[in-house]
Amino acid sequence: MYPRNHLDQLQTQGASSLVLLVTLLITIIKQKMMSEAFPDIPVIPYEGSQSKNPLAFKHYIHNEVIGGKTMKDHLRFAAAYWHTMRNELIDPFGVGTSSKPWDDRSDSIENALRRTEVFFEFLHKTGIDYYCFHDRDVAPEGATLAESNQNLEVVVEKLKELQGQTGKKLLWGTACLFTHPRYMHGAGTSCSANVYAYAAAQVKSAMDATVALGGEGYVFWGGREGYTTLLNTNMKRELDNLAKLLHMAVDYAAEIGFTGKFFIEPKPKEPTSHQYDSDAAACLNFLREFDLMDHFQLNIETNHATLANHSMHHELVVAASAGALGSVDANTGHPQLGWDTDQFPTDIYLTTQIMLEILRMGGLTQGGLNFDAKPRRESFEPVDLFHAHIGGMDAFARGLKIAHAIIEDGRLDGFVSKRYSSWDSGIGSKVESGEVGFKELEEYALSNDEPSVESGRQEMLENLINEFI
Protein backbone atom coordinates (compact mmCIF):
# COMPACT_ATOMS: atom_id res chain seq x y z
CA MET A 1 0.00 0.00 0.00
CA TYR A 2 1.23 3.44 -0.86
CA PRO A 3 1.13 5.85 2.14
CA ARG A 4 -1.83 8.14 1.71
CA ASN A 5 0.12 11.41 1.97
CA HIS A 6 2.53 10.30 -0.81
CA LEU A 7 -0.35 9.56 -3.11
CA ASP A 8 -1.90 12.93 -2.34
CA GLN A 9 1.38 14.61 -3.11
CA LEU A 10 1.69 12.82 -6.41
CA GLN A 11 -1.91 13.62 -7.28
CA THR A 12 -1.30 17.31 -6.64
CA GLN A 13 1.76 17.19 -8.88
CA GLY A 14 -0.47 15.73 -11.53
CA ALA A 15 -1.03 12.13 -12.49
CA SER A 16 0.97 12.60 -15.66
CA SER A 17 4.34 12.76 -13.83
CA LEU A 18 3.63 9.42 -12.17
CA VAL A 19 2.80 7.84 -15.50
CA LEU A 20 6.00 9.33 -16.92
CA LEU A 21 8.10 7.95 -14.10
CA VAL A 22 6.63 4.46 -14.37
CA THR A 23 7.05 4.44 -18.16
CA LEU A 24 10.66 5.52 -17.76
CA LEU A 25 11.33 2.78 -15.24
CA ILE A 26 9.72 0.13 -17.44
CA THR A 27 11.81 1.27 -20.41
CA ILE A 28 15.02 1.08 -18.39
CA ILE A 29 14.19 -2.40 -17.10
CA LYS A 30 13.17 -3.55 -20.60
CA GLN A 31 16.36 -2.21 -22.13
CA LYS A 32 18.45 -3.91 -19.50
CA MET A 33 16.65 -7.18 -20.12
CA MET A 34 17.02 -6.86 -23.88
CA SER A 35 20.71 -6.09 -23.72
CA GLU A 36 21.37 -9.10 -21.52
CA ALA A 37 21.11 -12.62 -22.85
CA PHE A 38 20.99 -14.04 -19.31
CA PRO A 39 18.92 -11.41 -17.46
CA ASP A 40 18.02 -13.75 -14.60
CA ILE A 41 21.56 -14.86 -13.95
CA PRO A 42 23.80 -12.66 -11.81
CA VAL A 43 27.57 -12.61 -11.67
CA ILE A 44 28.15 -15.98 -10.00
CA PRO A 45 29.11 -15.38 -6.36
CA TYR A 46 31.22 -17.54 -4.07
CA GLU A 47 29.01 -18.75 -1.23
CA GLY A 48 31.04 -21.54 0.36
CA SER A 49 30.52 -25.26 0.65
CA GLN A 50 27.37 -24.97 2.76
CA SER A 51 25.48 -23.00 0.12
CA LYS A 52 22.51 -24.66 -1.56
CA ASN A 53 22.39 -22.10 -4.36
CA PRO A 54 23.10 -23.90 -7.65
CA LEU A 55 24.25 -20.63 -9.21
CA ALA A 56 27.06 -20.07 -6.73
CA PHE A 57 30.61 -21.35 -6.39
CA LYS A 58 31.10 -23.64 -3.42
CA HIS A 59 34.89 -23.96 -3.72
CA TYR A 60 36.26 -21.65 -6.40
CA ILE A 61 37.42 -18.33 -4.93
CA HIS A 62 39.24 -16.56 -7.72
CA ASN A 63 41.55 -14.55 -5.46
CA GLU A 64 42.28 -17.14 -2.78
CA VAL A 65 46.01 -17.70 -2.65
CA ILE A 66 47.23 -21.29 -2.70
CA GLY A 67 50.95 -21.90 -2.64
CA GLY A 68 51.80 -18.30 -3.48
CA LYS A 69 49.41 -17.94 -6.44
CA THR A 70 45.72 -17.13 -6.75
CA MET A 71 43.34 -19.85 -7.80
CA LYS A 72 42.56 -18.01 -10.97
CA ASP A 73 46.24 -17.83 -11.93
CA HIS A 74 46.73 -21.51 -11.18
CA LEU A 75 43.70 -22.62 -13.13
CA ARG A 76 43.58 -20.21 -16.06
CA PHE A 77 40.06 -21.28 -17.05
CA ALA A 78 38.90 -20.82 -20.61
CA ALA A 79 35.49 -21.26 -22.23
CA ALA A 80 35.26 -22.90 -25.64
CA TYR A 81 33.36 -20.77 -28.14
CA TRP A 82 32.37 -23.76 -30.26
CA HIS A 83 30.55 -25.49 -27.45
CA THR A 84 29.23 -22.54 -25.48
CA MET A 85 28.00 -20.49 -28.43
CA ARG A 86 27.69 -22.88 -31.35
CA ASN A 87 26.89 -26.36 -30.12
CA GLU A 88 23.28 -27.18 -30.94
CA LEU A 89 23.45 -30.47 -29.06
CA ILE A 90 22.67 -32.75 -31.97
CA ASP A 91 23.36 -36.46 -31.84
CA PRO A 92 23.45 -39.00 -34.69
CA PHE A 93 19.75 -39.70 -34.20
CA GLY A 94 18.34 -36.32 -33.36
CA VAL A 95 18.40 -32.66 -34.24
CA GLY A 96 19.77 -29.97 -31.98
CA THR A 97 17.86 -29.23 -28.79
CA SER A 98 19.84 -26.30 -27.50
CA SER A 99 17.85 -23.14 -26.75
CA LYS A 100 19.72 -19.95 -27.59
CA PRO A 101 17.12 -17.18 -27.73
CA TRP A 102 19.65 -14.57 -28.88
CA ASP A 103 20.67 -16.60 -31.94
CA ASP A 104 18.55 -16.35 -35.12
CA ARG A 105 20.39 -19.41 -36.52
CA SER A 106 21.38 -17.47 -39.61
CA ASP A 107 24.85 -17.21 -41.08
CA SER A 108 24.70 -13.43 -41.04
CA ILE A 109 27.48 -11.27 -39.70
CA GLU A 110 24.93 -9.52 -37.44
CA ASN A 111 24.13 -12.84 -35.80
CA ALA A 112 27.82 -13.62 -35.43
CA LEU A 113 28.44 -10.24 -33.80
CA ARG A 114 25.48 -10.65 -31.46
CA ARG A 115 26.87 -14.00 -30.31
CA THR A 116 30.17 -12.39 -29.34
CA GLU A 117 28.34 -10.05 -26.97
CA VAL A 118 26.41 -12.89 -25.40
CA PHE A 119 29.66 -14.82 -25.02
CA PHE A 120 31.38 -11.97 -23.20
CA GLU A 121 28.37 -11.60 -20.91
CA PHE A 122 28.79 -15.29 -20.17
CA LEU A 123 32.51 -14.87 -19.44
CA HIS A 124 31.74 -11.90 -17.21
CA LYS A 125 29.08 -13.70 -15.21
CA THR A 126 31.07 -16.92 -14.75
CA GLY A 127 34.30 -15.06 -13.99
CA ILE A 128 36.16 -17.01 -16.69
CA ASP A 129 39.12 -14.96 -17.95
CA TYR A 130 40.05 -16.76 -21.16
CA TYR A 131 38.41 -18.22 -24.23
CA CYS A 132 39.34 -20.36 -27.22
CA PHE A 133 37.83 -20.44 -30.71
CA HIS A 134 38.01 -21.90 -34.20
CA ASP A 135 37.85 -19.40 -37.06
CA ARG A 136 34.52 -20.78 -38.29
CA ASP A 137 32.90 -20.75 -34.82
CA VAL A 138 33.12 -17.01 -34.53
CA ALA A 139 32.61 -15.97 -38.16
CA PRO A 140 30.55 -17.57 -40.94
CA GLU A 141 32.23 -19.26 -43.88
CA GLY A 142 31.61 -17.11 -46.98
CA ALA A 143 31.04 -18.11 -50.61
CA THR A 144 34.76 -17.74 -51.30
CA LEU A 145 37.91 -17.91 -49.19
CA ALA A 146 38.32 -14.15 -49.55
CA GLU A 147 34.80 -13.62 -48.21
CA SER A 148 35.45 -15.96 -45.28
CA ASN A 149 38.64 -14.07 -44.46
CA GLN A 150 36.75 -10.82 -44.53
CA ASN A 151 34.03 -12.17 -42.24
CA LEU A 152 36.68 -13.30 -39.82
CA GLU A 153 38.35 -9.90 -39.82
CA VAL A 154 35.06 -8.16 -39.00
CA VAL A 155 34.33 -10.45 -36.07
CA VAL A 156 37.92 -10.28 -34.81
CA GLU A 157 37.61 -6.47 -34.68
CA LYS A 158 34.55 -6.89 -32.50
CA LEU A 159 36.23 -9.49 -30.27
CA LYS A 160 39.15 -7.15 -29.84
CA GLU A 161 36.81 -4.37 -28.77
CA LEU A 162 35.06 -6.66 -26.27
CA GLN A 163 38.39 -7.87 -24.89
CA GLY A 164 39.40 -4.25 -24.40
CA GLN A 165 36.18 -3.45 -22.54
CA THR A 166 36.27 -6.49 -20.28
CA GLY A 167 39.91 -7.52 -19.86
CA LYS A 168 39.08 -11.04 -21.08
CA LYS A 169 41.86 -12.78 -23.03
CA LEU A 170 42.31 -15.28 -25.80
CA LEU A 171 43.97 -18.47 -24.59
CA TRP A 172 44.29 -19.98 -28.05
CA GLY A 173 42.93 -19.81 -31.53
CA THR A 174 42.66 -22.50 -34.16
CA ALA A 175 41.32 -23.18 -37.64
CA CYS A 176 38.45 -25.53 -38.31
CA LEU A 177 39.95 -27.89 -40.88
CA PHE A 178 37.43 -30.68 -40.47
CA THR A 179 33.81 -29.56 -40.96
CA HIS A 180 33.69 -28.52 -44.62
CA PRO A 181 33.40 -31.36 -47.19
CA ARG A 182 36.62 -30.17 -48.92
CA TYR A 183 38.49 -31.62 -45.93
CA MET A 184 36.94 -35.10 -46.14
CA HIS A 185 40.35 -36.59 -47.07
CA GLY A 186 42.24 -34.44 -44.60
CA ALA A 187 43.69 -30.94 -44.60
CA GLY A 188 47.44 -31.01 -43.95
CA THR A 189 47.33 -34.68 -44.93
CA SER A 190 44.96 -34.37 -47.87
CA CYS A 191 45.67 -36.31 -51.07
CA SER A 192 44.86 -33.05 -52.88
CA ALA A 193 47.51 -30.32 -53.03
CA ASN A 194 44.76 -27.76 -53.71
CA VAL A 195 42.97 -28.66 -50.50
CA TYR A 196 46.31 -28.47 -48.68
CA ALA A 197 46.87 -24.96 -50.01
CA TYR A 198 43.37 -23.97 -48.88
CA ALA A 199 44.06 -25.35 -45.41
CA ALA A 200 47.36 -23.47 -45.21
CA ALA A 201 45.57 -20.26 -46.18
CA GLN A 202 43.00 -20.88 -43.46
CA VAL A 203 45.69 -21.49 -40.83
CA LYS A 204 47.42 -18.29 -41.93
CA SER A 205 44.28 -16.21 -41.35
CA ALA A 206 43.51 -17.95 -38.07
CA MET A 207 47.06 -17.18 -36.91
CA ASP A 208 46.61 -13.55 -37.95
CA ALA A 209 43.39 -13.46 -35.91
CA THR A 210 45.15 -15.04 -32.93
CA VAL A 211 47.91 -12.45 -33.06
CA ALA A 212 45.42 -9.58 -33.47
CA LEU A 213 43.69 -10.77 -30.29
CA GLY A 214 46.91 -11.27 -28.34
CA GLY A 215 46.30 -15.03 -28.15
CA GLU A 216 48.72 -16.95 -25.95
CA GLY A 217 48.65 -20.11 -28.00
CA TYR A 218 47.61 -21.72 -31.26
CA VAL A 219 46.23 -25.27 -31.44
CA PHE A 220 46.41 -27.92 -34.13
CA TRP A 221 43.87 -30.63 -33.58
CA GLY A 222 44.06 -32.95 -36.57
CA GLY A 223 40.37 -33.65 -36.97
CA ARG A 224 40.75 -35.26 -40.39
CA GLU A 225 44.49 -35.87 -40.29
CA GLY A 226 44.34 -39.63 -40.41
CA TYR A 227 42.73 -42.26 -42.59
CA THR A 228 39.64 -44.38 -42.91
CA THR A 229 41.37 -47.12 -44.89
CA LEU A 230 45.03 -47.82 -45.65
CA LEU A 231 43.98 -49.19 -49.06
CA ASN A 232 43.88 -45.64 -50.45
CA THR A 233 46.45 -44.00 -48.19
CA ASN A 234 50.09 -43.05 -48.61
CA MET A 235 50.89 -42.61 -44.94
CA LYS A 236 54.51 -41.54 -45.38
CA ARG A 237 53.61 -38.81 -47.85
CA GLU A 238 50.74 -37.53 -45.68
CA LEU A 239 52.95 -37.29 -42.59
CA ASP A 240 55.75 -35.53 -44.48
CA ASN A 241 53.26 -32.99 -45.80
CA LEU A 242 51.70 -32.42 -42.40
CA ALA A 243 55.15 -31.75 -40.94
CA LYS A 244 55.76 -29.20 -43.73
CA LEU A 245 52.53 -27.42 -42.85
CA LEU A 246 53.60 -27.15 -39.21
CA HIS A 247 57.03 -25.84 -40.22
CA MET A 248 55.33 -23.24 -42.40
CA ALA A 249 53.26 -22.19 -39.38
CA VAL A 250 56.45 -21.82 -37.33
CA ASP A 251 58.04 -19.70 -40.07
CA TYR A 252 54.94 -17.57 -40.44
CA ALA A 253 54.76 -17.06 -36.65
CA ALA A 254 58.23 -15.52 -36.75
CA GLU A 255 57.14 -13.26 -39.62
CA ILE A 256 54.05 -11.89 -37.87
CA GLY A 257 55.57 -11.77 -34.40
CA PHE A 258 53.49 -14.52 -32.82
CA THR A 259 55.28 -15.25 -29.56
CA GLY A 260 52.73 -17.71 -28.22
CA LYS A 261 53.09 -21.46 -28.10
CA PHE A 262 51.91 -23.98 -30.67
CA PHE A 263 50.04 -26.95 -29.29
CA ILE A 264 49.15 -30.30 -30.83
CA GLU A 265 46.07 -31.97 -29.39
CA PRO A 266 46.26 -35.77 -29.48
CA LYS A 267 43.19 -37.87 -30.26
CA PRO A 268 43.18 -41.46 -31.51
CA LYS A 269 39.99 -41.64 -33.56
CA GLU A 270 36.75 -39.88 -34.41
CA PRO A 271 36.15 -38.55 -36.98
CA THR A 272 38.74 -40.71 -38.81
CA SER A 273 39.21 -44.34 -37.82
CA HIS A 274 42.90 -43.72 -37.12
CA GLN A 275 44.29 -40.27 -36.48
CA TYR A 276 48.02 -39.69 -36.80
CA ASP A 277 48.17 -37.69 -33.54
CA SER A 278 46.70 -40.65 -31.70
CA ASP A 279 48.16 -40.03 -28.27
CA ALA A 280 50.86 -38.03 -26.48
CA ALA A 281 53.59 -40.54 -27.34
CA ALA A 282 52.69 -40.56 -31.05
CA CYS A 283 52.67 -36.75 -31.12
CA LEU A 284 56.04 -36.53 -29.40
CA ASN A 285 57.49 -39.04 -31.83
CA PHE A 286 56.17 -36.99 -34.75
CA LEU A 287 57.52 -33.73 -33.32
CA ARG A 288 60.94 -35.29 -32.74
CA GLU A 289 61.08 -36.95 -36.16
CA PHE A 290 60.33 -33.67 -37.89
CA ASP A 291 62.39 -31.42 -35.64
CA LEU A 292 59.45 -29.49 -34.19
CA MET A 293 60.01 -30.03 -30.46
CA ASP A 294 61.28 -26.52 -29.87
CA HIS A 295 58.07 -24.96 -31.12
CA PHE A 296 55.32 -27.32 -30.04
CA GLN A 297 53.84 -28.60 -26.83
CA LEU A 298 50.78 -30.76 -26.27
CA ASN A 299 47.22 -29.86 -25.39
CA ILE A 300 45.96 -32.90 -23.51
CA GLU A 301 42.23 -33.67 -23.37
CA THR A 302 40.76 -36.19 -20.94
CA ASN A 303 38.20 -37.66 -23.29
CA HIS A 304 40.87 -38.17 -25.97
CA ALA A 305 43.17 -39.86 -23.47
CA THR A 306 40.50 -42.36 -22.52
CA LEU A 307 39.53 -42.96 -26.17
CA ALA A 308 43.20 -43.93 -26.65
CA ASN A 309 42.81 -46.44 -23.80
CA HIS A 310 45.04 -44.38 -21.55
CA SER A 311 44.19 -42.53 -18.38
CA MET A 312 44.36 -38.75 -18.43
CA HIS A 313 47.04 -39.08 -15.77
CA HIS A 314 49.14 -41.23 -18.12
CA GLU A 315 48.91 -38.72 -20.97
CA LEU A 316 49.82 -35.83 -18.67
CA VAL A 317 52.85 -37.64 -17.32
CA VAL A 318 54.01 -38.63 -20.82
CA ALA A 319 53.75 -35.01 -21.98
CA ALA A 320 55.24 -33.51 -18.82
CA SER A 321 58.18 -35.95 -18.82
CA ALA A 322 59.11 -34.63 -22.26
CA GLY A 323 58.78 -31.04 -21.05
CA ALA A 324 55.84 -30.71 -23.43
CA LEU A 325 52.75 -30.39 -21.26
CA GLY A 326 51.40 -27.10 -22.56
CA SER A 327 47.67 -26.93 -21.99
CA VAL A 328 44.64 -28.99 -21.02
CA ASP A 329 41.23 -29.45 -22.61
CA ALA A 330 39.28 -29.95 -19.42
CA ASN A 331 36.48 -32.41 -20.00
CA THR A 332 35.70 -36.05 -19.47
CA GLY A 333 34.18 -38.96 -21.35
CA HIS A 334 31.35 -41.25 -20.33
CA PRO A 335 32.53 -44.54 -18.80
CA GLN A 336 30.11 -46.59 -20.92
CA LEU A 337 30.25 -44.71 -24.21
CA GLY A 338 33.09 -45.16 -26.65
CA TRP A 339 33.08 -41.74 -28.23
CA ASP A 340 34.01 -38.14 -27.52
CA THR A 341 31.12 -37.17 -25.27
CA ASP A 342 32.89 -33.97 -24.11
CA GLN A 343 31.27 -33.88 -20.68
CA PHE A 344 32.10 -31.39 -18.00
CA PRO A 345 34.66 -32.65 -15.47
CA THR A 346 33.13 -33.18 -12.03
CA ASP A 347 35.22 -36.09 -10.76
CA ILE A 348 37.48 -34.91 -7.92
CA TYR A 349 39.96 -37.77 -8.42
CA LEU A 350 40.42 -36.67 -12.03
CA THR A 351 40.87 -32.99 -11.23
CA THR A 352 43.25 -33.90 -8.40
CA GLN A 353 45.44 -35.95 -10.75
CA ILE A 354 45.45 -33.18 -13.34
CA MET A 355 46.38 -30.53 -10.78
CA LEU A 356 49.06 -32.75 -9.22
CA GLU A 357 50.85 -32.97 -12.56
CA ILE A 358 50.35 -29.28 -13.32
CA LEU A 359 51.72 -28.25 -9.90
CA ARG A 360 54.61 -30.68 -10.21
CA MET A 361 55.72 -29.12 -13.47
CA GLY A 362 55.59 -25.66 -11.89
CA GLY A 363 52.19 -24.56 -13.20
CA LEU A 364 50.65 -23.61 -16.52
CA THR A 365 52.36 -20.73 -18.25
CA GLN A 366 50.96 -20.12 -21.70
CA GLY A 367 48.33 -22.82 -21.45
CA GLY A 368 45.17 -23.09 -19.39
CA LEU A 369 42.21 -25.28 -18.53
CA ASN A 370 39.90 -24.99 -21.51
CA PHE A 371 36.40 -26.40 -20.97
CA ASP A 372 36.16 -28.27 -24.25
CA ALA A 373 32.84 -29.58 -23.00
CA LYS A 374 29.12 -29.32 -23.61
CA PRO A 375 26.02 -29.90 -21.52
CA ARG A 376 24.04 -33.05 -22.32
CA ARG A 377 21.44 -32.90 -25.11
CA GLU A 378 18.77 -33.02 -22.43
CA SER A 379 20.29 -30.01 -20.62
CA PHE A 380 19.27 -27.60 -23.32
CA GLU A 381 18.56 -24.33 -21.52
CA PRO A 382 20.94 -21.35 -21.30
CA VAL A 383 21.17 -21.75 -17.53
CA ASP A 384 22.62 -25.24 -18.06
CA LEU A 385 25.73 -23.63 -19.56
CA PHE A 386 26.21 -21.94 -16.19
CA HIS A 387 25.62 -25.04 -14.11
CA ALA A 388 28.10 -26.92 -16.27
CA HIS A 389 30.90 -24.39 -16.00
CA ILE A 390 30.32 -23.72 -12.29
CA GLY A 391 30.61 -27.47 -11.64
CA GLY A 392 33.81 -27.75 -13.66
CA MET A 393 35.38 -24.75 -11.95
CA ASP A 394 34.46 -25.98 -8.48
CA ALA A 395 35.79 -29.47 -9.29
CA PHE A 396 39.12 -27.97 -10.36
CA ALA A 397 39.25 -25.67 -7.32
CA ARG A 398 38.94 -28.76 -5.13
CA GLY A 399 41.48 -30.65 -7.25
CA LEU A 400 43.90 -27.76 -6.84
CA LYS A 401 43.48 -27.56 -3.07
CA ILE A 402 43.78 -31.33 -2.67
CA ALA A 403 46.82 -31.62 -4.94
CA HIS A 404 48.51 -28.73 -3.16
CA ALA A 405 47.84 -30.37 0.23
CA ILE A 406 49.22 -33.72 -0.99
CA ILE A 407 52.40 -32.05 -2.20
CA GLU A 408 52.76 -30.01 1.01
CA ASP A 409 52.21 -33.13 3.08
CA GLY A 410 55.13 -34.71 1.22
CA ARG A 411 54.45 -38.36 2.05
CA LEU A 412 53.53 -39.33 -1.51
CA ASP A 413 56.50 -37.69 -3.18
CA GLY A 414 58.72 -38.82 -0.30
CA PHE A 415 57.65 -42.42 -0.90
CA VAL A 416 58.49 -42.18 -4.58
CA SER A 417 61.91 -40.58 -3.95
CA LYS A 418 62.72 -43.28 -1.44
CA ARG A 419 61.56 -45.96 -3.88
CA TYR A 420 64.21 -44.81 -6.34
CA SER A 421 66.91 -43.98 -3.80
CA SER A 422 69.20 -46.81 -4.98
CA TRP A 423 69.93 -44.57 -7.97
CA ASP A 424 71.14 -41.70 -5.82
CA SER A 425 74.50 -43.23 -4.90
CA GLY A 426 76.67 -46.28 -5.44
CA ILE A 427 76.16 -48.39 -8.54
CA GLY A 428 72.87 -46.59 -9.41
CA SER A 429 74.49 -43.20 -9.71
CA LYS A 430 77.33 -44.74 -11.72
CA VAL A 431 74.77 -46.05 -14.25
CA GLU A 432 73.02 -42.72 -14.45
CA SER A 433 76.23 -40.80 -14.96
CA GLY A 434 77.35 -43.25 -17.66
CA GLU A 435 80.46 -44.39 -15.78
CA VAL A 436 79.80 -48.12 -16.09
CA GLY A 437 78.88 -50.65 -18.82
CA PHE A 438 77.85 -54.31 -18.97
CA LYS A 439 81.20 -55.63 -17.74
CA GLU A 440 81.22 -53.51 -14.58
CA LEU A 441 77.56 -54.31 -13.90
CA GLU A 442 78.21 -58.04 -14.29
CA GLU A 443 81.14 -57.79 -11.91
CA TYR A 444 78.93 -55.93 -9.44
CA ALA A 445 76.05 -58.42 -9.70
CA LEU A 446 78.41 -61.41 -9.31
CA SER A 447 79.99 -60.01 -6.19
CA ASN A 448 76.67 -59.19 -4.50
CA ASP A 449 73.89 -61.31 -3.01
CA GLU A 450 70.47 -61.76 -4.63
CA PRO A 451 68.98 -58.20 -4.77
CA SER A 452 66.17 -57.55 -2.29
CA VAL A 453 63.10 -55.64 -3.40
CA GLU A 454 60.42 -53.76 -1.50
CA SER A 455 56.63 -53.54 -1.75
CA GLY A 456 55.14 -50.97 -4.11
CA ARG A 457 52.46 -50.20 -1.48
CA GLN A 458 49.82 -49.29 -4.04
CA GLU A 459 46.90 -49.77 -1.64
CA MET A 460 48.60 -47.73 1.06
CA LEU A 461 49.14 -44.89 -1.42
CA GLU A 462 45.54 -45.08 -2.65
CA ASN A 463 44.43 -44.74 0.96
CA LEU A 464 46.78 -41.82 1.39
CA ILE A 465 45.17 -40.00 -1.56
CA ASN A 466 41.74 -40.63 -0.06
CA GLU A 467 42.84 -38.98 3.19
CA PHE A 468 42.86 -35.74 1.25
CA ILE A 469 39.72 -36.12 -0.86
Ligand code: XLS
Ligand atom coordinates in the same frame (compact mmCIF):
# COMPACT_ATOMS: atom_id res chain seq x y z
C1 XLS B 1 37.67 -32.39 -30.84
C2 XLS B 1 38.67 -31.50 -30.29
C3 XLS B 1 38.52 -30.03 -30.69
C4 XLS B 1 39.78 -29.30 -30.40
C5 XLS B 1 39.93 -28.01 -31.13
O1 XLS B 1 37.52 -33.52 -30.41
O2 XLS B 1 38.70 -31.65 -28.91
O3 XLS B 1 37.44 -29.47 -30.04
O4 XLS B 1 39.94 -29.04 -29.06
O5 XLS B 1 39.92 -28.16 -32.50
Ligand code: NI
Ligand atom coordinates in the same frame (compact mmCIF):
# COMPACT_ATOMS: atom_id res chain seq x y z
NI1 NI C 1 39.72 -30.43 -27.56
Ligand code: NI
Ligand atom coordinates in the same frame (compact mmCIF):
# COMPACT_ATOMS: atom_id res chain seq x y z
NI1 NI D 1 37.53 -33.55 -28.11
